[in-house]
Amino acid sequence: MIKFYIAMYLMCFVLIPIAQTTDNKISKTLETKLINVAANDEILVWIYFTDKGENTNFYFSNPKSVVSEKSIKRREKVFSNSSPLNMKDIPVNSDYISQVKSQGLKVKWPSKWLNAVSGLVNKTELEQIVLLPFVKRLDIVYKLKKGYQPENDPNYTVQNPLEPDQPFGANSYNYGASFAQLQQINVPAVHDSGFTGQGVTICVMDAGFNRLSHDAFLSMNIIAAWDFVNNDPNVGDQNDMGEGSHGTMTLSNIGGYAPGQLIGPAFNSTYILAKTENTDSETPIEEDNWIAAMEWADSIGVDVTSTSLGYIGYDPPYQSYTWEDMDGNTTVITNGADYAAYIGIVVVNSAGNEGYNSSHNTLGAPSDGDSVIAAGAVNISGTRVSFSSVGPTVDGRIKPDIMALGSGNIVASPSNDHNYTTASGTSFSCPLSAGVAALILCANPSLTPMQVRDAMRNTASKSNSPDNLYGWGILNALAAINYFPPPPATFQVSVDINDGWNMVSVPGLNSNGMGVDNWWAFRDQSTDVFKYFNGYQSITITESGTGYWMKHTGVRTYNTGDEWPVGGIQIIAADPIPIKAGWNLISIYECPVEVSLLTTTPPGIQVGSVYGYTGGYLVASTLYPGYSYWLKSAVDGWLNIPPCD
Numbered sequence: 103m104i105k106f107y108i109a110m111y112l113m114c115f116v117l118i119p120i121a122q123t124t125d126n127k128i129s130k131t132l133e134t135k136l137i138n139v140a141a142n143d144e145i146l147v148w149i150y151f152t153d154k155g156e157n158t159n160f161y162f163s164n165p166k167s168v169v170s171e172k173s174i175k176r177r178e179k180v181f182s183n184s185s186p187l188n189m190k191d192i193p194v195n196s197d198y199i200s201q202v203k204s205q206g207l208k209v210k211w212p213s214k215w216l217n218a219v220s221g222l223v224n225k226t227e228l229e230q231i232v233l234l235p236f237v238k239r240l241d242i243v244y245k246l247k248k249g250y251q252p253e254n255d256p257n258y259t260v261q262n263p264l265e266p267d268q269p270f271g272a273n274s275y276n277y278g279a280s281f282a283q284l285q286q287i288n289v290p291a292v293h294d295s296g297f298t299g300q301g302v303t304i305c306v307m308d309a310g311f312n313r314l315s316h317d318a319f320l321s322m323n324i325i326a327a328w329d330f331v332n333n334d335p336n337v338g339d340q341n342d343m344g345e346g347s348h349g350t351m352t353l354s355n356i357g358g359y360a361p362g363q364l365i366g367p368a369f370n371s372t373y374i375l376a377k378t379e380n381t382d383s384e385t386p387i388e389e390d391n392w393i394a395a396m397e398w399a400d401s402i403g404v405d406v407t408s409t410s411l412g413y414i415g416y417d418p419p420y421q422s423y424t425w426e427d428m429d430g431n432t433t434v435i436t437n438g439a440d441y442a443a444y445i446g447i448v449v450v451n452s453a454g455n456e457g458y459n460s461s462h463n464t465l466g467a468p469s470d471g472d473s474v475i476a477a478g479a480v481n482i483s484g485t486r487v488s489f490s491s492v493g494p495t496v497d498g499r500i501k502p503d504i505m506a507l508g509s510g511n512i513v514a515s516p517s518n519d520h521n522y523t524t525a526s527g528t529s530f531s532c533p534l535s536a537g538v539a540a541l542i543l544c545a546n547p548s549l550t551p552m553q554v555r556d557a558m559r560n561t562a563s564k565s566n567s568p569d570n571l572y573g574w575g576i577l578n579a580l581a582a583i584n585y586f587p588p589p590p591a592t593f594q595v596s597v598d599i600n601d602g603w604n605m606v607s608v609p610g611l612n613s614n615g616m617g618v619d620n621w622w623a624f625r626d627q628s629t630d631v632f633k634y635f636n637g638y639q640s641i642t643i644t645e646s647g648t649g650y651w652m653k654h655t656g657v658r659t660y661n662t663g664d665e666w667p668v669g670g671i672q673i674i675a676a677d678p679i680p681i682k683a684g685w686n687l688i689s690i691y692e693c694p695v696e697v698s699l700l701t702t703t704p705p706g707i708q709v710g711s712v713y714g715y716t717g718g719y720l721v722a723s724t725l726y727p728g729y730s731y732w733l734k735s736a737v738d739g740w741l742n743i744p745p746c747d
Contacts, residue, residue, distance in 0.1 A: 299537070608644045
């Protein structure tokens with residue numbers, strides 16, 4: 103009882119003066135933490151700011167000062183009609199950071215997305231920081247842990263007898279013992295179709311990568327790497343905190359390439375490596391490492407992230423989240439993951455390795471996020487492995503999202519450059535799933551993260567009856583890449599227009615519209631555009647295969663990407679063109695065609711030469727897209743245009 107009153111007295115002594123002048127800026131969790139620390143003990147905290155300051159317009163006007171061109175292009179998929187940046191993307195105000203540093207904060211990481219900095223501060227310094235007018239709120243940086251260490255056998259040599267052998271010559275690649283884990287999710291068929299992850303950038307976020315010298319990584323394209331535990335560029339093992347065997351195994355699972363031994367689903371992707379977890383002793387990870395790594399990967403231009411770490415509550419004395427916080431909105435790390443998906447990043451995360459609990463979910467953040475693709479684990483027979491975490495989220499959503507092999511996976515050995523081993527855990531179903539996400543983007547680059555998630559879910563084995571054990575079921579990579587119809591094929595074209603009258607055409611479909619001003623915005627507005635079909639007719643809407651007279655004001659070259667759509671002109675079917683007896687003003691489609699290759703139905707009804715116009719009539723030997731031509735026919739019929747090569 104005496105101890106209780108002493109604790110209450112200390113809490114009042116430390117906290118009441120602050121609360122009276124700062125409108126309760128300190129979180130309840132941090133208040134509790136302050137009770138148990140001495141005045142000079144350092145605490146790792148988040149300091150949230152009220153705003154980004156007054157210089158934000160510069161960043162909106164210069165988005166490349168914040169993120170790369172590749173990141174901007176990715177964001178344009180989800181922000182097609184607005185700026186590629188949000189206020190969350192603007193850097194933290196440097197003056198605010200300087201002022202909290204001057205009060206004693208040892209800054210660890212700034213976070214644009216949170217508008218906050220993490221760092222170490224003692225109780226006395228905190229009392230001064232909380233009084234600053236631009237400080238909005240203070241909270242602890244939560245401690246998080248991953249459960250269930252992977253099981254591996256460094257002497258693995260014999261394939262599991264339940265695993266299917268790869269039929270000789272059946273596929274484009276020799277997968278060796280890794281065939282089973284890929285065949286279960288139908289990846290070899292996707293590779294046979296030519297999609298191997300090319301053009302997609304993946305960030306693997308893990309506890310370091312201790313053996314990048316392994317055979318499986320010799321052809322891997324790694325464009326960036328950073329250790330967020332020790333704040334240096336070396337993500338391997340060295341004389342600092344953390345050990346990277348886990349990352350070596352997960353990286354090989356998604357992107358390794360050693361024919362006859364191990365091939366990952368996205369072996370042809372580009373990779374970014376982030377070391378975010380300190381594996382030393384019982385030290386838990388701090389969530390700010392993961393947030394910093396995700397913001398860094400975004401700035402480079404990442405498309406897919408794979409995190410084989412499920413973060414859950416830590417044992418006392420560490421304050422952390424519990425299963426009750428797995429509602430998609432509470433944990434900082436989940437909010438960061440959902441924002442990453444919002445700006446166009448496909449976020450894939452292990453569901454967790456905490457097994458089944460009949461009374462509540464066993465998920466680890468950020469797998470509870472509504473925009474995060476949570477991967478559960480099955481064995482080679484397709485049965486859920488007992489350690490695989492389950493939903494639902496606290497707000498009632500089904501989790502996990504999808505399943506892949508997480509038992510006896512073939513991975514690169516973290517102890518030898520040439521050996522392979524087995525490992526188990528949702529740590530390994532996650533990179534397989536992220537690899538499938540990369541294959542979907544490889545085949546369909548324009549898809550948004552939610553479309554990728556839908557393609558994965560809605561083609562999985564239990565898509566008609568999802569539940570909280572299997573989610574939507576075991577992935578089917580081939581069905582997933584074909585879930586959305588491919589975007590229409592396009593091509594690039596330039597057309598030179600003269601001052602005055604021109605014989606022009608439209609070579610395909612303009613995504614901005616088929617009106618005459620969508621094609622020739624600088625035409626002479628005082629004169630109509632005409633087609634010829636049994637006489638001249640004024641038109642406002644164009645169609646392919648038809649030629650037009652158009653009067654233009656000045657000389658100009660019309661280009662796709664400038665006057666015409668950036669994505670190009672959409673290719674259309676080269677259908678036969680109806681022609682009447684007499685003269686016809688016609689055009690061809692997206693590629694030049696030799697006049698000698700034109701045919702008619704019925705055959706032989708073309709009369710004489712074909713004529714073009716450039717300030718006067720000229721006999722044409724080749725027809726070009728964007729222009730029109732006079733052709734005479736003996737009778738009504740059809741003109742057949744040969745297809746482009």
